[in-house]
Amino acid sequence: MCAPGIVRSAHDNATRTSRRALLGALGLAAAATVSAPLARAVRPSRVVDLTHTLTPRLPVWPGNPAPTMVPVARYEAGGFAQHALAMWEHTGTHLDAPVHRVPGGATTDRLAVEDLVAPLVVVDISARAGDPDATVTRADIDTWQSQHGAIPDRAFVAMYSGWEQRLADPGAFVNLDAKGTPHAPAFSPEAAEYLVTQCGVVGVGVDTLSLDSATSPDYGAHTAILGAGRYGVEMLAGLATVPPSGATVVVGAPKHEGGTGGPCRVLALV
Template sequence: MCHACVIDSVKHSMLSRRSFFTAASASAGAAVVAPLAMARPALAEVTHGGRVVDLTHAYDSAFPTFDGVPGITQEEAANFDKSGYQLYKLTIFEHTGTHIDAPLHFSRDGLSVDELEPSRLVCPLCIVDITAKAKDDPNATLEAEDIERFVSAHGEIPAGACVALRSGWAAKLGTPAFRNDAAGNFAFPGFAKSATDLLAERDVSAIGVDTLSLDPGNSADFAVHSSWLPSGRYGIEGLANLEALPATGATIVVGAPKHRGGTGGPARVLALV
């Protein structure tokens, strides 16, 4: 989600959280960034015959964006016939394509994308399927009760995990319905704050969606962005191929960009099964 007007409307209300997530280590004499205190999670092992599933959409200037502005453009900087090599100049907005939302996206001085702990970018992956709900309601939300049903069926969500919402929306990419309803209004599933509050209590590191935004399309207050990200956690928007994975047992690897001070950016996201 990258609507400039929305961000401007909320940024003044966000309090600094960096001090909450940065502690001084007296014994080491160094600052340690620790947004979440958690044990190292158990990760899937890719053994002989295992799979690597790409959860990333290829994207270009036609890929849907929240504000309708092309998220990436490219121009030729070097031509093979003339120079013996090829090179393009890219102009990229951070929140386009399959991308990561860092805490700084919705807080005044939260963690930037380059400050995220690498260990938090490799996580056990849990996928909560709400495709049935989304068929009846394009703005369907993953609620706390959906998390509770998932736990009853599949066991506890590991601390440090990434919990992804599967709505089936990735199949709509390339059609107007990925972004809008027939009246032109934003319409796509997302997380409800009841769910993300519960996941925060369970020390989940990240959430992900196969839609345009962590919040549903009809959200008026972006409650999930405004609570989840300032808490020091991150989100992933625009995931692909979630239907190719089991509900549990995979490990997600988030190839986040590392530009200094970034609020997020396009990421190559892989799942190991």
């Protein structure tokens, strides 16, 4: 049995130790609380705009009208300027919602916002773009994965063909044949099917006017992508300035009720 003084001394030492341990634990918790927001707030080294500027001179799908912008309010009459915009949904850098191809599919206002921010994968087929009917194939995807690793889950996969080099000549960009059919690089239906069924992508994009090549008369790439509830983005810009992997894409999709698609602002965070 210990003397009363020894018991009091032992109790005091134990209390001090517990307090020190408690303060240390609180300090670690506070540090973790502070560091977590800081980690989330880290800015990318570059923000790259993957969007073409909408102008009346921008190439559009054959038969679609060019976008227009008409002044409807002036500083001199009320103090504010305003324009009325007129364009079809699928104009410029724009999104294809599932309902664009699939009856009953998701409309622009029903897209999951989580799917609009995704790892960006860029598949470069520009070396083959001399053939206007070149497509991203399953072999291209396999080659990309052998060089960069597996496509991340819920990624956005974009084709870079370099087609925007034709932008100054709208006729060359649309590239109609004698029958009035446009020809430009796109995704093969097989590659599109593989991306949605085996890679779990949230969306697919191209730097041309269509996800589909003219060699796919049944719109196989559109059907595979939009039919699986994913979205497409057509007429992307600037893909040559972002890495093939490691960036994040942010798709500023339109949100109008019942929309089949619409012009969007697309950014890459590098």
